[in-house]
Amino acid sequence: MTEARKKANEHGDAEEKAQAYCASVKPYMEVIRTHADRLEYLVDDREWPLVKYREMMFVR
Secondary structure, eight states: OOOHHHHTTTTHHHHHHHHHHIIIHHHHHHHHHHHHHHHHHOGGGOOOOOOHHHHTTOOO
């Protein structure tokens, strides 16, 4: 992902950079998100100091 970010950051135009991030960086982030979601379910709430994603979605 670091190399994909470096390459995407080479684009000077903001729209081109955004498209590069979407095409080459976002897939890495989706994989990371999958693993983080699994960890949230495995780790007991008392041991997880951060707000869990599912909790953020339903906080008003």
